[in-house]
Amino acid sequence: KQEVTQIPAALSVPEGENLVLNCSFTDSAIYNLQWFRQDPGKGLTSLLLIQSSQREQTSGRLNASLDKSSGRSTLYIAASQPGDSATYLCAVTDFNKFYFGSGTKLNVKP
Amino acid sequence: EAQVTQNPRYLITVTGKKLTVTCSQNMNHEYMSWYRQDPGLGLRQIYYSMNVEATDKGDVPEGYKVSRKEKRNFPLILESPSPNQTSLYFCASFSSRTGDYGYTFGSGTRLTVV
Numbered sequence: 741k742q743e744v745t746q747i748p749a750a751l752s753v754p755e756g757e758n759l760v761l762n763c764s765f766t767d768s769a770i771y772n773l774q775w776f777r778q779d780p781g782k783g784l785t786s787l788l789l790i791q792s793s794q795r796e797q798t799s800g801r802l803n804a805s806l807d808k809s810s811g812r813s814t815l816y817i818a819a820s821q822p823g824d825s826a827t828y829l830c831a832v833t834d835f836n837k838f839y840f841g842s843g844t845k846l847n848v849k850p
Numbered sequence: 851e852a853q854v855t856q857n858p859r860y861l862i863t864v865t866g867k868k869l870t871v872t873c874s875q876n877m878n879h880e881y882m883s884w885y886r887q888d889p890g891l892g893l894r895q896i897y898y899s900m901n902v903e904a905t906d907k908g909d910v911p912e913g914y915k916v917s918r919k920e921k922r923n924f925p926l927i928l929e930s931p932s933p934n935q936t937s938l939y940f941c942a943s944f945s946s947r948t949g950d951y952g953y954t955f956g957s958g959t960r961l962t963v964v
Contacts, residue, residue, distance in 0.1 A: 774952060783940060783957040829893070831953070837908070838883070838942075838953060840893040 742767045744832060746841035753820055754849050761815040761844045763830035768808045770832045775804050775815050778827045778843070787828075788815070820848045852877045856941050856956035863931055863963055871926045871959050873941035879954075881944050882924040883908070884916065886937040887958075893940070899924055931963040 743766045753759055763773070772791050776784040788797045788804040790813070796805040803816040813830060827843040854875045863869055875882065883898035885908075895908030899918040913935055915927040924943075928935060941956040 772952070776953075776955075781938075781958075781960070784942075784953075784955040786952055786954065789952040831893075833953075837895060837898065840885075842890075842892040 742770075742832060742834065742837075742839040744830060744839050744841040746828075746830060746844050748844060749842065750845040750847075752847040752849065755820060755822060757820050757848075758816070758818050759820055759846075761817070761828050761846070763813040763815070763841055765811045765813075765832050765839070767834070768811055770808065770834055773804075773806050773813050773830060773832045775802075775813075776829045776831065778829060780827075784829065817846075820846075822848050822850050824848050852954065854941055854943055854954050854956035856939075856959050859957065859959060861959060861961050863961070865932055865963055866930050869928050869931060869961075871928075871939060871941075871961070873924045873926065873956060874922050875924075875941075875943040875954070876922065877943065877945065877954065878921065879943035879945040880921070882918070883942050884914070884924070884926050885940045885942065886910065886935075887940060888937050896926070896939075931961075933963045935961065936963050937961060 745764045747762045774789045775787045790797050790806040801818040806813045825848050827845045829843040831838050831840045857872045880901045884896040885893045887893050894910045897916040899905045939959045942953045944953050
């Protein structure tokens with residue numbers, strides 16, 4: 741069974757810092773990997789989706805990379821802002837099912 | 851606006867009283883799924899549906915039922931709710947036709963069973 745792990749579980753950084761969130765998965769047979777943001781008590785907002793044939797995707801200050809062979813993905817956030825404070829989840833899909841990590845709770849201090 | 855709509859957003863009920871949480875999407879997505887989210891356990895899949903009249907169990911289906919009579923709707927039914935079903939529930943959908951299999955989530959339903 742696919743297992744998705746996110747490290748670290750929590751992260752606190754000062755505003756302006758560049759940071760990296762990590763996601764690893766045990767089975768490389770995936771269709772895609774998706775990064776989400778979740779604010780407390782709210783739904784999940786899709787940030788970036790990387791197809792299995794792609795290596796990275798970028799949106800504004802966010803850049804996500806995918807290395808299928810090693811079962812790893814990273815989410816890079818440039819010039820972090822207090823508004824980036826949220827929980828970030830990664831999910832992989834093998835088409836029939838989606839598997840989520842437990843998330844990284846990010847706090848960006850002003 | 852393309853979206854997944856869940857109702858209600860908040861619900862408090864008593865043990866054993868049947869309830870239904872509705873989910874509707876306006877994107878003509880084939881695939882729909884229900885998740886529950888609990889502290890320390892993350893998101894766990896309850897049921898999913900590949901298309902109309904095609905449903906299958908996820909990781910934690912016990913105590914839940916679903917139906918998919920129309921493409922846009924995928925209600926979650928709790929026939930006899932128990933306190934251990936107190937949780938935050940999410941409905942999600944995606945389409946294989948777009949080629950990206952990206953998920954769209956509803957805003958969530960916070961259920962409390964007393």
